[in-house]
């Protein structure tokens with residue numbers, strides 16, 4: 001959507017599914033949006049598409065993006081989050097060498113971090129999940145292609161970024177949607193895993209601007225995008241319960257099912273390089289983000305009650 005508002009002709013890829021992809025559908029009404037049915041792990045399909053479209057910019061946001069699920073599907077995660085990135089890089093090298101490439105790297109790369117540490121582009125990566133290990137392969141491949149073939153390929157090391165469109169199985173949306181449903185009397189509680197985890201949550205709208213800015217630079221590079229402010233999952237739940245005028249202690253239940261074999265306990269980013277070089281600055285913090293998400297989910301829950309009453 002950001003690219004469409006900037007006047008780009010956009011090709012968006014999603015795999016064939018019997019269900020519609022709702023996020024894609026938001027763009028499909030636009031005349032300059034072209035939906036392509038393709039699986040990013042197809043080693044001949046993606047290069048053929050690159051040859052055909054001759055893109056100026058390629059944003060690789062495709063991923064098996066759920067860290068918890070990656071423990072259950074390590075090999076699928078590797079194919080989508082690692083191998084598919086090689087396919088795209090090779091396709092660009094062969095068929096569109098002037099195309100600029102953006103890779104969605106992640107704060108999960110840092111893994112086990114000491115509380116209080118502020119993470120930047122120089123901080124070491126110690127992956128703690130199949131997701132992070134696959135993403136590290138992709139991150140390294142981007143720098144290999146940049147150095148070997150002089151490609152304009154950049155990685156955004158993005159800390160958690162959310163919005164009203166966040167999937168219902170990620171913790172922020174689970175909280176805003178879950179609390180809204182408790183408030184409206186649809187559900188009795190929200191089931192969560194590790195509520196001590198601390199994250200640096202920002203708004204996806206701010207982060208896509210940063211991605212675009214990276215590809216407008218003369219030289220490719222890697223950048224951290226983060227707010228620099230942290231909250232625990234418990235803080236997030238308490239805050240949303242306050243908005244709903246509910247006592248958080250009565251709203252949640254811990255369910256072992258949502259605990260990961262290894263979790264990343266603490267993440268806080270230092271985006272000073274992106275601020276200095278790109279002029280990027282986040283407009284939202286975790287509280288304004290969660291308020292907007294809760295407002296959206298409360299409206300939807302209220303509509304559900306009204307419809308089925």
Ligand code: G4F
Nearest residue numbers: 065067106107158159160161169170171192193194197258
């Ligand atoms: O919302 P989460 O699942 O996000 P996570 O694992 O930090 O990863 C997200 O952000 C990364 C950085 O941008 C991306 F690379 C990645 O693709 C994804 O978008 O979990 C956040 C924290 C974790 O510590 C998790 O253990 O919340 C904890 N948590 C506690 N209860 C839960 C739950 N997470 C989920 N998904 N569901 C729970 O019930």
